[in-house]
Amino acid sequence: MMDQIAEQISLIGQRIPKPDGAAKVLGRTQYINDMVLHRMLIGKILRTDRVHARILRLDISKAAALPGVHAVITGDDTPMIGIGVNKDNPPLKSGTVRCIRDEIAAVAAETEAIADQALALIEVEYEDLPAVFDPAEALEDSAPQLHEDKPGNVGLSYNISYGDIAAGEAESDVVLDETYDLHYVTHCCMGPGCVLAEFDAMGKLTIYSQTQYPYNFKMDLAPTLGIHPGDIRVIQPPVGGAFGSKLDVYPFEPICAFLAQKTRRPVKLVFSREEEFIASPTRQPVRAHIRAGAKKDGTLTFRDVNCLLNNGGYTSWGATVPYVMMRTFSGHFRVPNVEFKSTAVYTNNPFAGSFRGYGNVQATYVTATLMDKMAEAVGMNPIAFRLKNAQEPGEVTPQGSLLKDCALADCITIAAEKTDFLKIYAANAKVETGRYRRGIGIATSLHNAGGAKIHKSDGCGTILTMDDYARVTLITGASEIGQGIDAVITQIVAEELGVPMASITIVNDDSAIGPWDVGVHASRTTFIAGNGARRAAIKAKAQILAAASKEANVPAEEMELRGGHVVQSDNGVSIIRLDRLLRAMHFAGEDAELVMVTDYYEPPSEPEGDNHYGDMSAAYAHAAYVAEVEVDTMTGHVRVEKMTVVQDVGRVVNGLGIEGQIEGGIAMSIGYGLTEDLRIEKGIVKNPSFRDYKVATAPEMPEIAYHFIENDTPEGPFGAKGIAELPAIVPAPAIANAVYNAIGVRFDNPPITPEKVARALHGGQDGGDQ
């Protein structure tokens, strides 16, 4: 008598708690900060207190003599081989320091207290050099030069040109000329920077790292250490946040390895919170000058954009964000003529890295508020004006992004309907008195949602094995940095193999085990690693059904996997229990086989060519967010009351996960728009603490209404698109537009602090633009 196995409700779209959640809530998760290895020492870094200076004398003798100190190293002991995008940043600086975070010496000691004492015993004498902090000033001929091999202080430039700006301008009825100043913010990971390095007796390095790109991390780390990338093993314990801040090698990592090499002992190095604010990368600040035009009927005619980026002393990914910015300026809404120029200029400020949204936070703040200004200038409402310029499915942007299933118009229409936008917008704009004014604002954006081919490969490797008990081990190259890929992959594999989610173990924390993946960035992991996991599961299923077919003499096409059984597709009757089948396959003598499959998924996208042209992602997604705010005209305080989210997500895989990503993104973007400001004055970080750097906290969170557009993008796993960055991109300009609706003032210099609002309303300099 065979059991009938009931058909299972699809796991796709369910609300699945993060598998790592319970341990985190219970305080059982072991972060690198918690790890203790046999013979482990504590590393600490001495940073300069100058913004630009020549080191005249660096005396480590007293520190080295302190009992309990095992090594003191300086730039004289370590190679001057730079890390970072321009390879301009040797881990330990010798000769010259260029910004306040510069590492000049490091110690390894038996305890943290001894390490701190040792740092205090290091004597440094400097000769201060003239410094420059403003990128425009740094371009002047007379400006101090930061790097000998970078004349004129130019770090990186990105330019594109499509169409004809002059022709676009000639046919414009309205031309706007606007300048935006987009500020410094930082990631604020709850877990501060941390690394643990250990060399084995054969000289191979094991590094416990927070990195979000373990495989290329080896490649980037090896040269400065003078070892072979193949001799580096990266182990990734759980991290307390990354958000892009761990997408590069930063000096503390090789420094820790140098200390481990020198002492022949494991060395752990943990940042203090202050260090985290001063010495981890920031979001790229941008001064954007944009000229843009439209015809009377609302048709956009051109965008001419010039961006100046404060590169700081060295070059990490921050300086490359124009790569993403230009896609928004050229591709978000139909713009026939586009020019974009950007220059990242070295200054004596700290430097920026990659950060969730990657340039699109900045570009969308500009475009989404500019769209509102333009609508007003041509006399259209913000919705109609956007719809007029929204692309249709199948359109190709000037840079070659094929918007196959473009949902921009749907996003705008649904957002307007769900919020009764036009009615509220008109009513708010009429109110010109009263202490509290309400405003509503919309913003939209476009982001890659099927990976981003910025490296030679945008792929992800997967290995799937099953044991004799039908337990699945899924080894993926994709890292878990809190974004929730563990849950998503578990769902996908369970869905394909018809096994309980609890029977699946994800392994993705060891570069010696996992196959290559480009890293967690560009909203790519659900799409790329999800596809990889699904393809591996499909291969495993084919192997299992072929074996079952042999065993039971039923054609493979007439069977499926369900509830831990192989069943007949038509009536769900169990043919054989999956674990029994797997054992039968395993112990089949000469024909023995294990289920052990591999997959390397390379998305169908192309790297950019000349003029940055190329269909670089396998899918693109749009979102429209509507913010409703209340402005206290007496204090200038802006409160976000409601955020309506309309986002093309392809298909929801994990309902809880997607809401978590969106909530977190909104919190981050409220911070960007209203409260967060890393104040760097003359190169010095003025507010390196959570007391003075104001992240948005729980009471700042608005009510959130979600509306997902689910059109199953053809290439996505179960139709899913990448969703993770848009929530951190779109809210801030929606809030800025809502503030304008409330009080008639534009702020092109976020954050929109009470002080700026109050000044704009009560008079005084430095307010918004009336």
Next chain:
Amino acid sequence: MADIQYQAPEDLAAASALLAGAGGKARILAGGTDLLVQMKFDVVEPTLLIDIKNIAETRTIAEEDGGFRVGAAVPGAELGEDAALAAAWPGVVEAAELIGSTQVQGRASLGGNLCNASPAADSVPAMIAAGAVARVIGPDGQRDVAVEDIATGPGKTSLASGEIVASIFLPKRPANSGDAYLRFIPRTEMDIAVVGVGISLSLDGDGVCTAARVGLGAVAPTALLVDAAADALIGSKLDEAAMDNLAAAVSAACSPIDDKRGTVEFRTDIAGVLARRVASIAFTRAGK
């Protein structure tokens, strides 16, 4: 960090003797919500901590002469639970309850808020407005000191060597009196005051203000008692003209610094704005 001794005496005389004997290297530990943070960042490096939470006087709230004597180490959470106190001095209690979060409220005390001498301490302008008097115990006995005379500058107090604030006395209120405290912060919670204003006032039977005290925080090196602002209210029914005068007097009293929390201009402006609101809340309370 050097070795630290910890003592928890059970009476004030012993605590005072320990403090005096340590020659400036000892610190009083009340809730520790300022002190421990400062120790962690090596702002202060005491070798002796004298915990006063085992001393009964510092831990109790008692009615006295129609007013309240509040132990210096009573945590914010307990202040709010004392219904009589909250009814008599809602502004002081609200100010104390603004300090930190639920967790911090379990520890943070009025005595600590006062003796830490931060210009931005929330409860201090409210206590100044209330006419609160600190009872100070020292090697030479006891003295009563107006709350506004405790802080002398950021982190500095008028307490002599060995002196401890044992309690804070909130006087008896005349009929038709009310007080209130508001602060301005950039966020909604868990933030440091950019400006704080406390006002206490009394009305006669016709609703005319007969007495008032205005305390102002975060806009000068210490929290201030602003007589000119009180004068703007006294004799009025808090009409527009009186409110304008109040705001002007409050703004005139501000001598803040430009810092990461706000510029001089903004803090001065917002102080006037807040004062109006605080006055009207206190006025409404007094009328009830």
